[in-house]
Amino acid sequence: MKTIVIAAQKGGAGKTTLARNIAVAASQDGLRVLCFDLDPQGSLRAWWEGRQADTPAMLERDPSPEALRATLKAAHAKFDLCVIDTPPAAPEWLSEALGAADLALIPVRPSPDDLRAVGATIAAVNHARVPFAFALSQTPRAKITEEAARVLAQHGRVAPINIAQRVSYAETGATGQGVTETSDGKAAAEITAIWTYVKGILHG
Template sequence: MKTLVITAQKGGAGKTTLARNLAVAAAQDGQRVLALDLDPQQSFRAWWRGRESDAPMMLADDPAPHALRATLEAALGRFDLVVIDTPPAAPSWLTETLRAADLALIPVRPSPDDLRAVGATIAALGAAGVPFAFVMSQTPRAKLTDEAVRVLAQHGRIAPVNIAQRVIYAETAATGQGVTETGDTKAAQELAAIWEYVKGLIE
């Protein structure tokens, strides 16, 4: 079983969007996926409650951070992948959560504010000793996106496909779907490609 943590200390970076869409793409790929929402806002769980499918699966309640290890141990043999959404902050328990990960993904919007804020997340991952990769999120077709990629490439790996700025991501937040379950071919292709990249990193 592999554990994937989505983390970013900057709010609005697209953590929950990435978490739910990767969880769906992985489930469509035949993975037995458990989704955990450690963000007090519980946006991941609210989306899941609106789903018609029971994959990815969620527990009746998300574990308290100090109980995460026990939850992961109980999931061994039952699941292939655990996707964990975290809050846009650095609570005291975050380092221990990161240490439980096989891989962390950092969604980053191509904005100066997001690029300035990413250093704190990188430092937290370094302290936890966790491999990570960036995923460009909410990207417009602009020079700013290319410049952000160049900056981030100095600090670590970047997914070869960006999550573009598309209305479908907001729409599926309300419908309980992943974009790979909709008729939006471009969004589906980009998320499927990101999942293939992530799968290659964790396998």
């Protein structure tokens, strides 16, 4: 079983949006996917509880950070992928979660504030020695998006497709869907491309 941790210490970066959509896309790709919500806000679990489809899966209760590795080990035989959402902060246990991951995926909005704040997340993933990649999220069609990609590329891999600012990402948060399950073809293409990119890293 592969494990992806979605991490960003800046609030509003789009962690939960990325987590749920990656999980749905991977499920549609035939993988047995398990999600953990380690964010006290519980947005990923709230989305899942409003979902009609059986996949991706969640446990009856999310593991505590201390029990994360043991829970992952127990789930290893039943699932192909675990997607873990984390809080917009740097609790002491975050390094434990990152250390259990095969990949850390870091969503970043193309704004000066977000680019300044991403240094703390980069430091955390480097300390945990976990492979990582950036995904630009909530991107406008503007020069600042290209500039942000160039800045991030100095620190690590950047997904070759951006997650644009689209209403469907917000709407599916309320309906319990992934955008790949809606009629928004552009959003679906973005997430499918992100998942293909992530899958290539995990199995490359």
